[in-house]
Amino acid sequence: MTTKRKKCLTEFQLKNILARGSATEEEIELMREMFQALHGVNYFGMCLHPQWLLKALDDERDGIEEDETEEVKAWLDREIAEEFDPVEYAKTNPPITIICEEPDNCRSRQKHGNACRCIRENFRNQADFKDWQESKLRELKDTITELIN
Numbered sequence: 001m002t003t004k005r006k007k008c009l010t011e012f013q014l015k016n017i018l019a020r021g022s023a024t025e026e027e028i029e030l031m032r033e034m035f036q037a038l039h040g041v042n043y044f045g046m047c048l049h050p051q052w053l054l055k056a057l058d059d060e061r062d063g064i065e066e067d068e069t070e071e072v073k074a075w076l077d078r079e080i081a082e083e084f085d086p087v088e089y090a091k092t093n094p095p096i097t098i099i100c101e102e103p104d105n106c107r108s109r110q111k112h113g114n115a116c117r118c119i120r121e122n123f124r125n126q127a128d129f130k131d132w133q134e135s136k137l138r139e140l141k142d143t144i145t146e147l148i149n
């Protein structure tokens, strides 16, 4: 089965258009398609403003976005439980790239901070995450020291 992916502008591109205050022919065409997908032919006569598309993208995401509340709670609870009843686990040392590249763009992080999906998937608990952060800082410090020596 092949599903043709609908061509549309990303949030980033839309924000870019807003920031520039202008759009290219191609962008305008894509915006038209997005408006049509959203509103059918009713989009005729509508103000084709990127802001509306951004809002629509946002609403759509809120609708389909998985509710992580339970997962976050379970993850945080485990740390508390294990404070009283420690569990042996192997420390991991994943590369720095596992963390949301742009924390501001991680919806999970906006909602759950240091319990965001990227962190939960890689660390047993917040203490584990903090240890890792510190070890990464040490690595960085060592590298810098090596460079200046």
Ligand SMILES: [Zn+2]
Pocket: 099, 100, 106, 108, 109, 116, 117, 118, 119
């Ligand atoms: Zn994240």
